Amino acid sequence: MIELDVLLVLAYVLVFPGFIFLFGYSFFAEWFDRKMYAKMQNRVGPPLIQPFADFLKLLTKEDITPEKVEKVPYSLLPILAFAAIATAFVYIPVFVTTTPIGFQGDLLLVLYMLTLPTILLFLVGWYSRNIFATIGAYRAVSQLFVYEVPLFIVALGPALWAGSWSISDIVSFQQSHYCLFLIQPLGFIVAIMCLQAKLERIPFDIPEAETEIVGGPLVEYSGRKLAMFRISTDMLMVVGSALIVVLYLGGPSVGFSLESLHIVVQAIIGFLAFLVKTVFIIFLLSFIRAAFARLRIDQMTNFGWKWLASLAFIQIFIIIGLRVVMA
Amino acid sequence: MSEMTIPIGPQHPALKEPVGFKITVEGERIKSLDLDISYNHRGIEKAVEQRDFNQSMYVIERICGICSHSHATNFSKGIEELMKVDAPRRAQYIRLIVGELERIHSHYLWLGVAGHEIGFDTLFMYTWRDRELVQDILELISGNRVNYAMNRIGGVRRDLDEKVISYTLKKLEILAERTKFYIQLATTEETVIARLGKVGRLTHEKAKSLGSVGPTARGSGVNLDVRHDDPYLVYDEVPFKVVTADNCDVLGRTIVRAGEIVQSIEMTKWALENLPPGEIRKATPRLAPSGEVVSLYEAPRGELIHYIKGNNSDKADRFAVRTPTLANWPSVVEALQGQNIADIPIVVAAIDPCMSCTSRMTFLDTDQMNSWVWTWNELREYGIKWYRENKGISWGD
Amino acid sequence: MTIPGAAFGELLRSLVKKRATVLYPFEKVEVPDGFRGKIHVRDDLCIGCSRCSVVCPAQCIDMVMEKEKKVVVFSGKEIRREKHPKVNLLSCIRCGVCEESCPTKPKAISLTKDFSGSSTKADMYVEPTVP
Numbered sequence: 001m002i003e004l005d006v007l008l009v010l011a012y013v014l015v016f017p018g019f020i021f022l023f024g025y026s027f028f029a030e031w032f033d034r035k036m037y038a039k040m041q042n043r044v045g046p047p048l049i050q051p052f053a054d055f056l057k058l059l060t061k062e063d064i065t066p067e068k069v070e071k072v073p074y075s076l077l078p079i080l081a082f083a084a085i086a087t088a089f090v091y092i093p094v095f096v097t098t099t100p101i102g103f104q105g106d107l108l109l110v111l112y113m114l115t116l117p118t119i120l121l122f123l124v125g126w127y128s129r130n131i132f133a134t135i136g137a138y139r140a141v142s143q144l145f146v147y148e149v150p151l152f153i154v155a156l157g158p159a160l161w162a163g164s165w166s167i168s169d170i171v172s173f174q175q176s177h178y179c180l181f182l183i184q185p186l187g188f189i190v191a192i193m194c195l196q197a198k199l200e201r202i203p204f205d206i207p208e209a210e211t212e213i214v215g216g217p218l219v220e221y222s223g224r225k226l227a228m229f230r231i232s233t234d235m236l237m238v239v240g241s242a243l244i245v246v247l248y249l250g251g252p253s254v255g256f257s258l259e260s261l262h263i264v265v266q267a268i269i270g271f272l273a274f275l276v277k278t279v280f281i282i283f284l285l286s287f288i289r290a291a292f293a294r295l296r297i298d299q300m301t302n303f304g305w306k307w308l309a310s311l312a313f314i315q316i317f318i319i320i321g322l323r324v325v326m327a
Numbered sequence: 328m329s330e331m332t333i334p335i336g337p338q339h340p341a342l343k344e345p346v347g348f349k350i351t352v353e354g355e356r357i358k359s360l361d362l363d364i365s366y367n368h369r370g371i372e373k374a375v376e377q378r379d380f381n382q383s384m385y386v387i388e389r390i391c392g393i394c395s396h397s398h399a400t401n402f403s404k405g406i407e408e409l410m411k412v413d414a415p416r417r418a419q420y421i422r423l424i425v426g427e428l429e430r431i432h433s434h435y436l437w438l439g440v441a442g443h444e445i446g447f448d449t450l451f452m453y454t455w456r457d458r459e460l461v462q463d464i465l466e467l468i469s470g471n472r473v474n475y476a477m478n479r480i481g482g483v484r485r486d487l488d489e490k491v492i493s494y495t496l497k498k499l500e501i502l503a504e505r506t507k508f509y510i511q512l513a514t515t516e517e518t519v520i521a522r523l524g525k526v527g528r529l530t531h532e533k534a535k536s537l538g539s540v541g542p543t544a545r546g547s548g549v550n551l552d553v554r555h556d557d558p559y560l561v562y563d564e565v566p567f568k569v570v571t572a573d574n575c576d577v578l579g580r581t582i583v584r585a586g587e588i589v590q591s592i593e594m595t596k597w598a599l600e601n602l603p604p605g606e607i608r609k610a611t612p613r614l615a616p617s618g619e620v621v622s623l624y625e626a627p628r629g630e631l632i633h634y635i636k637g638n639n640s641d642k643a644d645r646f647a648v649r650t651p652t653l654a655n656w657p658s659v660v661e662a663l664q665g666q667n668i669a670d671i672p673i674v675v676a677a678i679d680p681c682m683s684c685t686s687r688m689t690f691l692d693t694d695q696m697n698s699w700v701w702t703w704n705e706l707r708e709y710g711i712k713w714y715r716e717n718k719g720i721s722w723g724d
Numbered sequence: 725m726t727i728p729g730a731a732f733g734e735l736l737r738s739l740v741k742k743r744a745t746v747l748y749p750f751e752k753v754e755v756p757d758g759f760r761g762k763i764h765v766r767d768d769l770c771i772g773c774s775r776c777s778v779v780c781p782a783q784c785i786d787m788v789m790e791k792e793k794k795v796v797v798f799s800g801k802e803i804r805r806e807k808h809p810k811v812n813l814l815s816c817i818r819c820g821v822c823e824e825s826c827p828t829k830p831k832a833i834s835l836t837k838d839f840s841g842s843s844t845k846a847d848m849y850v851e852p853t854v855p
Contacts (some may be wrong), residue, residue: 038741039738039739039743040449040736040738040739041448041449041452041453041738042452042453042456042738042741042743042744042745043452043743043744043745044743044747049520077398095846102441131331131332132333135333135668165783202446202447202448203518205446205670209446209669212668212669212671212672213668215341216341229811245491287735289733290448290449290735291449291731291732291735292447292516292518292728293442293445293446293447293450293516293518293519293521294445294446294447294518294522294523295518295521295522296521296522296667296669296670297355297667298355299521300669302353369753378781381821382779382781383781383816384781385781385782385819386781449731449735450731453734463756466755466756467756467760470758470759470820470835471759471760471818474812474817476819476820478805484820484824485758508734511730512730512731515730516728516729516731517730518728518732582760608765618730701766723743
């Protein structure tokens with residue numbers, strides 16, 4: 001672990017690669033996703049500044065709170081969701097293979113932080129006192145029960161293989177040995193599908209099905225609070241794909257060791273590698289979004305338990321078996 | 328979980344036009360529903376009664392934007408039958424060509440809308456991109472992309488020359504290739520079949536007893552097609568097949584519409600290659616004799632009925648329209664029993680609803696500035712009472 | 725037989741194909757001949773017979789009196805035109821019946837290929853102009 005003093009840690013958490021960088025990168029991620037989605041449909045897509053412009057526009061709109069809702073939870077929940085996701089990102093190494101605040105078990109902390117937004121979405125739908133929001137809320141929770149189990153299991157796989165619960169150790173393992181995606185391809189595929197379900201995008205768009213229940217749980221939100229939720233969704237996409245990149249694709253490491261170069265050059269190369277890998281994952285997510293129709297909640301439950309959970313279990317048993325054989 | 332009542336419409340992202348549902352659900356299952364279709368009455372039948380035949384053609388064309396040629400052709404052939412005038416053969420062929428091109432464009436539009444309702448926006452973008460090919464052909468033939476204004480009492484207004492015919496044939500080849508891709512996508516893509524298959528069940532007997540028409544009925548195996556049963560224009564000369572499917576659900580209706588696109592492309596190609604020479608208009612008398620005529624047409628959504636009553640003047644005395652969507656609404660109520668909330672948009676979209684093309688009735692009291700509507704039961708009671716008092720027929724209770 | 729990826733090939737091909745969108749108004753849209761666009765009335769051909777005004781289904785053509793009678797040549801004879809048509813562009817449905825009923829050769833009232841329709845209140849009406 002690198003010894004830094006408090007000011008540098010604050011800069012790490014708040015500016016780069018913490019809060020401000022995450023903010024900017026999630027705008028870029030949303031733009032990239034929308035542009036690829038449009039290109040696959042033979043259209044033009046928005047210009048680069050579009051997500052930022054949407055965010056600014058929402059900030060200027062009138063913020064209407066319905067009369068009978070409870071004001072404190074209604075206003076507080078968007079901020080909590082935003083905070084949970086932003087906190088999870090600082091534990092993921094972005095330009096070198098370790099983070100200054102990582103510890104044993106921060107993988108579990110990140111996974112729990114990423115579960116929090118969905119529970120908060122359920123509470124949002126519940127507190128909105130609108131029938132469409134209620135339907136969206138219970139659909140969000142039903143979907144949560146289906147994909148959480150496979151997601152946790154395929155996040156467990158790399159930790160088992162690398163022998164540690166710390167994300168930084170997993171990345172260091174991949175730098176010195178090989179990318180874990182080569183050993184656990186099934187885990188990689190299941191992780192991508194579960195991330196798509198966590199982000200609530202087509203084909204798992206069920207809580208916010210526009211043509212069925214208008215806006216889902218967020219139907220009553222407008223103005224600043226809606227802007228907070230939308231940026232939280234984009235940040236969740238960045239954090240989720242960053243998590244898959246560090247667990248399976250090696251994070252900011254490249255195939256060979258860079259000890260011979262200057263520390264700043266190492267950081268730049270690592271950072272560029274991280275960017276390329278996360279952009280690749282976002283491209284895969286856009287591709288899946290363009291290729292399928294939206295499933296129904298009972299079909300999603302069927303699919304989740306039949307394919308996602310069973311493939312995840314098969315993968316973990318293979319990993320355990322190989323570990324036992326090699327020991 | 329307890330029961331909730333959800334309003335779908337009159338304003339809803341799933342509906343393109345205003346129609347109101349009040350759906351009682353328990354969890355995700357639908358228990359019962361209530362339908363209200365009386366929004367936006369326009370007064371078209373009254374407007375037609377105040378204009379002469381050639382001017383009212385333009386009002387009738389604008390009853391619906393997607394099946395505008397159907398309404399105009401149906402009206403023209405009704406008036407021609409009343410005046411006992413036959414349009415020349417070349418004009419009939421041109422009317423058939425534009426009618427079948429309109430059917431292609433309407434079914435492509437439906438494929439896109441169905442894709443959007445199930446969340447498959449890619450299909451929506453692709454089909455609407457290829458629909459532009461048909462729109463370009465129609466723009467070259469008639470001068471406009473919708474509301475073609477090709478018809479006149481006694482014939483058509485524009486002719487097709489060699490350049491137009493060769494352009495059309497070239498574009499239809501491309502369109503046939505693209506249609507094969509969409510049929511393959513709709514019948515083999517896993518998620519599309521999961522959303523369309525076994526959804527919105529309408530059995531063969533129910534389809535017949537509720538009076539559904541068009542692809543809604545043909546998707547349940549009912550062999551009803553006005554072009555085959557009662558041929559008009561030159562449909563007895565052009566070779567085609569009536570497409571039916573036995574699935575009795577939304578996937579069946581999709582297969583029927585996709586099959587009809589293929590049939591329409593073949594019919595248009597045959598008609599373009601075998602276009603008879605001759606004039607395109609015949610002079611007609613200015614006044615229509617007294618009499619009543621009922622004119623039937625197979626619009627893209629089903630069987631369209633126009634009733635025209637002439638009284639020896641240059642205006643129609645009474646003009647009534649029974650559109651296919653009005654005949655299909657009861658089947659929506661039947662098909663939604665026991666389905667999930669998630670199926671509501673696609674089951675409603677499966678009949679291809681066009682509220683512009685749904686006959687509505689409203690009561691107006693201009694002294695009191697009041698307007699109201701009747702429910703189905705009130706209308707039925709009134710009808711039974713009127714027939715008992717005025718004609719002596721008793722329809723039972 | 726159902727496969728879960730029937731659209732995959734088409735999606736990847738569309739990534740490299742040219743876009744189907746026309747970036748109007750930066751790129752021009754081609755309209756074919758015979759397109760029914762904005763009305764144009766020719767001052768040197770119109771004889772003021774009012775046929776267009778009578779047959780118009782939308783009743784959007786008014787005949788207004790001339791301030792000074794204009795001399796127009798029609799099939800060899802000189803005619804002093806007394807009134808001219810004034811077309812309301814907002815009510816016009818671009819059907820083309822006026823063009824069909826006009827007796828002059830070439831047609832005095834005709835439909836151009838102009839499809840863009842936004843304008844100020846000043847040019848909501850079309851009166852005869854020299855081409």
